[in-house]
Amino acid sequence: MQVPPFSLSQQINDLGTDLEEAVLQVLRSGQYIGGAQLNAFEDAFATSVATSHAVGCNSGTDALILALRALEIGPGDEVITCSFSFFATAEAISAVGATPVFVDVDPATYLIDLDRIEAAITPATKALMPVHLFGRPVDMTRLMAIAEAHRLNVVEDCAQATGARWNGQPVGSFGDVGCFSFFPTKNLGAAGDGGAATTSDAGLAQTMRELAVHGMPKRYLHTALGYNSRLDAIQAAVLNVKLPHLADWVRRRSAIAARYREQLAGLQGLSLPSDEPGHSWNQFVVRINSDRDAFKQILQDSGISTIIYYPIPIHSQPAYAHLRQQTGPLPITEQLCQQVLSLPIFPELTDQQQQTVIETLRKLLRAKSPTQLPRGGSQERMVA
Numbered sequence: 525m526q527v528p529p530f531s532l533s534q535q536i537n538d539l540g541t542d543l544e545e546a547v548l549q550v551l552r553s554g555q556y557i558g559g560a561q562l563n564a565f566e567d568a569f570a571t572s573v574a575t576s577h578a579v580g581c582n583s584g585t586d587a588l589i590l591a592l593r594a595l596e597i598g599p600g601d602e603v604i605t606c607s608f609s610f611f612a613t614a615e616a617i618s619a620v621g622a623t624p625v626f627v628d629v630d631p632a633t634y635l636i637d638l639d640r641i642e643a644a645i646t647p648a649t650k651a652l653m654p655v656h657l658f659g660r661p662v663d664m665t666r667l668m669a670i671a672e673a674h675r676l677n678v679v680e681d682c683a684q685a686t687g688a689r690w691n692g693q694p695v696g697s698f699g700d701v702g703c704f705s706f707f708p709t710k711n712l713g714a715a716g717d718g719g720a721a722t723t724s725d726a727g728l729a730q731t732m733r734e735l736a737v738h739g740m741p742k743r744y745l746h747t748a749l750g751y752n753s754r755l756d757a758i759q760a761a762v763l764n765v766k767l768p769h770l771a772d773w774v775r776r777r778s779a780i781a782a783r784y785r786e787q788l789a790g791l792q793g794l795s796l797p798s799d800e801p802g803h804s805w806n807q808f809v810v811r812i813n814s815d816r817d818a819f820k821q822i823l824q825d826s827g828i829s830t831i832i833y834y835p836i837p838i839h840s841q842p843a844y845a846h847l848r849q850q851t852g853p854l855p856i857t858e859q860l861c862q863q864v865l866s867l868p869i870f871p872e873l874t875d876q877q878q879q880t881v882i883e884t885l886r887k888l889l890r891a892k893s894p895t896q897l898p899r900g901g902s903q904e905r906m907v908a
């Protein structure tokens with residue numbers, strides 16, 4: 525049996541008629557930019573995140589940029605974040621002319637190490653950008669306390685965490701702005717790119733709305749240099765069909781994660797992610813303690829596709845060579861990039877597919893260490 529890391533085919537089959545009708549309705553309406561579908565989605569999404577406003581935009585990256593711009597963060601300013609994330613986290617900070625300052629992550633959660641933030645604060649620090657990576661919520665009680673003590677803005681990178689909660693409260697409702705991605709692999713995915721910025725500050729919402737449409741508060745009056753970053757009506761229509769299913773999908777992801785944690789416990793050379801209430805499990809990321817890449821290949825040869833999020837830390841990317849000197853060592857981030865491996869997880873993963881993943885891992889990890897496993901052999905040969 526082949527097990528993909530992610531697949532939308534069953535979901536599209538299940539929602540097929542509703543999706544077709546919604547998209548056709550937009551096509552027939554002629555209202556492709558803005559309009560009823562977008563308004564309905566923004567209202568419903570803001571409600572689901574427990575904020576007063578949601579501003580639809582072109583991507584999660586743009587949501588981050590709009591948030592930073594609306595908070596007037598720019599050249600000369602520093603934003604504290606982590607290097608163990610998707611590149612867009614830091615890229616958005618650089619895109620507004622500010623400088624990302626990277627703090628190492630906590631090895632237990634893979635999230636920004638809250639104990640290291642204060643040491644990174646300088647007079648130039650304007651904001652904290654926590655990343656709810658893989659769907660796991662950052663401890664927003666502690667992070668907001670640090671932000672308040674130092675009068676810093678908070679932009680939450682919720683790109684991977686739609687449906688996640690900290691202490692029962694949705695992520696994206698703690699900071700000044702929450703930034704979500706609707707990239708198709710996310711917990712709530714569009715049929716293309718899409719994003720939203722959530723806030724309960726009416727002024728920030730209005731500024732982000734204007735910036736997303738060329739800095740235009742009223743037709744052909746431009747008060748700022750903005751962007752063309754809208755959530756298309758067709759994407760909004762797709763998201764309106766999908767949003768009511770989000771809670772069920774997150775529950776299913778949690779059940780899959782719980783089964784992995786139970787059935788893979790105690791395997792040699794494998795570290796499992798700990799559980800966390802409110803985790804929305806966009807990814808189930810294990811650590812392979814030796815030769816992760818060889819192990820990934822062996823899994824692939826056995827029909828199990830996995831993904832490495834992320835093989836290179838942001839601060840080691842060529843695009844950030846200019847920041848290398850001022851970035852201290854980030855040993856946990858660097859080690860994680862060598863060890864992490866994301867197992868298949870998506871709501872439509874069948875029990876049988878998951879069982880295949882579990883059994884394959886169990887067989888393989890009976891071997892003493894992945895480095896001792898032959899490359900590309902049969903499953904029998906892989907058992908020590």
Ligand SMILES: Cc1ncc(COP(=O)(O)O)c(C=O)c1O
Pocket residue numbers: 582583584585586609610612613655657681683684704705706707717718719
């Ligand atoms: C942590 C994180 N931040 C930001 C983004 C950017 O979102 P988008 O791809 O919608 O621009 C992503 C997308 O993968 C992400 O994972």
